[in-house]
Amino acid sequence: MAVRTLLGLLRPWQQFRTTIITLRGKTLVEHGCARSMSTDTTTDNLTLSLDSKTGIATLEMHRKPVNGLNLEMLTDLNIALEKAENEKSCKGLVLTSGLPKIFSAGLDILEMYQPKPERLAEFWRTLQNMWMRLYGSRLVTIAAIAGHSPAGGCLMAMSCDYRVMATGKYAIGLNETLLGIVAPFWFRDTMVNTIGHRETERALQLGHLYGADEALKVGLVDHLCDQEEVVKAATEEMSRWLKVNAVARQLSKSAMRQATIDKLVVRQEQDIEDFMTFVQRDAVQKALGFYLQSLREKRG
Ligand SMILES: CCCCC/C=C\C/C=C\C=C\CC(=O)SCCNC(=O)CCNC(=O)[C@H](O)C(C)(C)COP(=O)(O)OP(=O)(O)OC[C@H]1O[C@@H](n2cnc3c(N)ncnc32)[C@H](O)[C@@H]1OP(=O)(O)O
Numbered sequence: 001m002a003v004r005t006l007l008g009l010l011r012p013w014q015q016f017r018t019t020i021i022t023l024r025g026k027t028l029v030e031h032g033c034a035r036s037m038s039t040d041t042t043t044d045n046l047t048l049s050l051d052s053k054t055g056i057a058t059l060e061m062h063r064k065p066v067n068g069l070n071l072e073m074l075t076d077l078n079i080a081l082e083k084a085e086n087e088k089s090c091k092g093l094v095l096t097s098g099l100p101k102i103f104s105a106g107l108d109i110l111e112m113y114q115p116k117p118e119r120l121a122e123f124w125r126t127l128q129n130m131w132m133r134l135y136g137s138r139l140v141t142i143a144a145i146a147g148h149s150p151a152g153g154c155l156m157a158m159s160c161d162y163r164v165m166a167t168g169k170y171a172i173g174l175n176e177t178l179l180g181i182v183a184p185f186w187f188r189d190t191m192v193n194t195i196g197h198r199e200t201e202r203a204l205q206l207g208h209l210y211g212a213d214e215a216l217k218v219g220l221v222d223h224l225c226d227q228e229e230v231v232k233a234a235t236e237e238m239s240r241w242l243k244v245n246a247v248a249r250q251l252s253k254s255a256m257r258q259a260t261i262d263k264l265v266v267r268q269e270q271d272i273e274d275f276m277t278f279v280q281r282d283a284v285q286k287a288l289g290f291y292l293q294s295l296r297e298k299r300g
Contacts, residue, residue, distance in 0.1 A: 045061065045063040045072065045073040045076045046059060046062060047060045047098070048084060050089070052089060054092075054239075055089050055091035056090075056093070056238055056242075057087075057093045058094045058231070059081070059096070060096050060097065060098045061103075061104060064099065066105035066148075067099055067102055068104070068106070068107070068109070069104060069107050071123045073108070074126040074127055074130050075126055077130050081133045081134060084139060085138060085139065091242055092141070094143075094231060094234045095141060095142070095160055096145075096146070097145075097147060099147070100147065101147040102148050103143070103146065103153050104149060104152065104153030105148065105151075105153060106149075106150050106155075107127070107151060109292055111123045112288055114285065120279065121276060124271075124276070127152070134156065135159040135190065135260070140161055140162075140249070141161050142160055142161060142164065142234040142238050143156065143157040144164050144230040144233070145157055145165040146227050146231075148172070149172040150175045151175055157221075158191060161241065163220070164234045165221040165230070166212065167213075168212065171209035171211060172210050172221065173208050173210045173220070175207040176207060178291075179207075180283070180284060180290075180291070181278070181279070181284060181288070184275065185264075185271075186260070190260065193260060194219065195218050196219075212224050
């Protein structure tokens, strides 16, 4: 990845910064005002914007039709998260979706169905990295969930520090068993850390998708509000978290989460191997094929 920053020798109010990121032959152009430190990044899959007054970044996913996490989307998420992390003036991040009725449908199943081994390995590594980045972020991270959030979507939400969900007929949870697959250990650990062992055990085996009320009851989400209010409610909650001493808060977060992340750090290669072996099994391919078919038939 080549990153070039072109800063014109202009008067302060004219100091617009353009950053060009070249990624897999694709060029992303970012425009920002260097003076206000705000920087917006838009790709096919997401937009990252920073409010320089509050230090709150918003990361809005918009990969149609359902924010399915494919390799390119995950790569963009990694870049955006790293960028927010490295921006000194950024203190918090609201993770949300620009698509109606969907937070994220989780992993793009097409990445796992009849895969090319090389891409499959890269896909899984990029997902691992995204999770480690988000779960271990120094920033206050709040998920604003105004739509469905199964499986990998639920993982992303659980990796944030706080979750605001819209009331309505949306579902959130780790439903992997319904697809005939098994949630990896770090998905499971993240859920145990969020809602406890017994509830996770039940939810994982059943592939249970929680409605908003039930999710609030078990602590899978922290606050419910109207669909239109989720980002506002997330931002309001954020201001409470940002009042806490940042170093003390970050150290407390890391004390709670680092051991879970380290478990994957030491097993990252083995986890990729396990995933590849599991997903390429005939029975798993068959189950994924049926599941994809059922999603397509649902639309008629
Ligand atoms: C022992 C060792 C173990 C090692 C570990 C091994 C393996 C672990 C492996 C994997 C872990 C995976 C985690 C995941 O995230 S798997 C993905 C799970 N996601 C889902 O089940 C969601 C499925 N989607 C839905 O339920 C609905 O689409 C949703 C409620 C999100 C939205 O419904 P809506 O009615 O609005 O939209 P649809 O018409 O259903 O969908 C539109 C369009 O999009 C396609 N699609 C939906 N979800 C996905 C997806 N996740 N991946 C790919 N494609 C998806 C859907 O098929 C429609 O397509 P089309 O008909 O328009 O072509």
